Amino acid sequence: MTLRLHDSASGVAQAAALLRDGSLVAFPTETVYGLGGDATSEAAVAAIFAAKNRPSFNPLICHYASADAAFTDVIPTATALRIAAAFWPGPLTLVLPRRAGSRVSLLAGAGLDTLAVRVPAHPLAARLLAAAGRPVAAPSANLSGRVSPTTAAHVLDGLDGRIAAVIDGGACAVGLESTVLDLSGPVPMLLRAGGIPLETLRDLLPEIAEATHGGTAPRSPGQMLSHYAPDLPLRLGAQTVAADEALLAFGPAIAGGALQFSLSDSGDVVEAATRLFAGLRYLDAEGRRLGLRGIAAMPIPEMGLGRALNDRLGRAACAQPE
Structure with missing residues (x-):
């Protein structure tokens, strides 16, 4: 039976303790509910794939309480610092070069030399990530191939009994996954449309390109053999x-x-x-x-x-x- 925790000091503390112990906890962001696991633990990350019945080890997005925390695991370019200042916290994921000493598990990054990182804007997510004190890998909290969840009830519909807990923060405001922007190469590349429109990004990055998904998209999950x-x-x-x-x-x-x-x-x-x-x-x-x-x-x-x-x-x- 999956615990349903409340948005309270005790609920956050219990959820954070479960994450530190290697258990899986679903939590709300402004986009959708994420299925969180300790991104520094290979076992916890493997458990995420198992719980979702995820068919391949695509890179997972690592969530942080702040930009400073995120930049301890990746190397920010000047463009990344500017974009992060404009859109974090918020529904934007940045793909950046992985630091040599990064604590994030190889499995969470699918063995790539980059990591996908973001700082969610949901206040409950921010408190939980700060209390956990470590990066949290979190794809959408649903069985693979199913509709992404935007309430705690949606999470339990698919994952009840498969994860330790879900912390209920109400309905997600955006209801659409984060925009994924690759800044690891010479040209900024939109890998996934999402909560921040391409037109908004182009106000700061007029040179941004859109990735194709025919097997050659840079850093696109599961594409670059x-x-x-x-x-x-x-x-x-x-x-x-x-x-x-x-x-x-x-x-x-x-x-x-x-x-x-x-x-x-x-x-x-x-x-x-x-x-x-x-x-x-x-x-x-x-x-x-x-x-x-x-x-x-x-x-x-x-x-x-x-x-x-x-x-x-x-x-x-x-x-x-x-």
């Missing part, structure tokens, strides 16, 4: 591993290989999700150092988060390294 690709070739469905390959193992590892990384010894897809991007990075770096010819990935069942794991591994295998 090469962002998931190690430099070493990746071989899927491995039943054996050669002496000059590294092994990405799932369940009981097969014998052989010069190097191994286990996603989950027990074959737990949720645990595997928390370790996927770290495992690929480790095997790629160490494998190249050792002069290996590739990475062999053991099969993962197409169930639960296994579908998302296979989606990302498939993208990595077919992509050409940048």
Whole structure:
């Protein structure tokens, strides 16, 4: 049973404690209700994907109590500082280069070298984020593919029993997801239309371009295949591993290989999700150092988060390294 918490000092304190403990809490923003989890915890982020039945590890938006807090995890450009001053708090997400020492989990950023960050304007969200004291990853609080929720009742319609709590802040004022603006490249790029109209952004950014979504949109969730690709070739469905390959193992590892990384010894897809991007990075770096010819990935069942794991591994295998 999912707790329904009130907009009160005690409700905020309980919700913040649950987030710090790694539990999932839905909360209102001015746009829609978000399904919040500790963005610094791989396990909490994996639980978000599991609760939503989200089919792929798309980048999640990290929510902060202030712009200063957000800029501890990303590197703000001069344009980003100007846009943040104009529109934060508010329904605008900025995609910026990830800081080298960022505390945000690799899974929350889908292994990219950028992060999507925003400072919501809803007063309850601001109090909750300040009380939690850490970035909170939060996609919309609904099952994947369903209509985004704008009330606590909507959240419970789809996620009752799947998350720890929802804190009720009434109906969302905007009712439409945040605008997503990529400022990590040379040209500002609108990745998603949302709560702030393109025309309003163009008042400050006349050079803004609109992304196409045919597989080449920069930083668009799940679009750029090469962002998931190690430099070493990746071989899927491995039943054996050669002496000059590294092994990405799932369940009981097969014998052989010069190097191994286990996603989950027990074959737990949720645990595997928390370790996927770290495992690929480790095997790629160490494998190249050792002069290996590739990475062999053991099969993962197409169930639960296994579908998302296979989606990302498939993208990595077919992509050409940048």
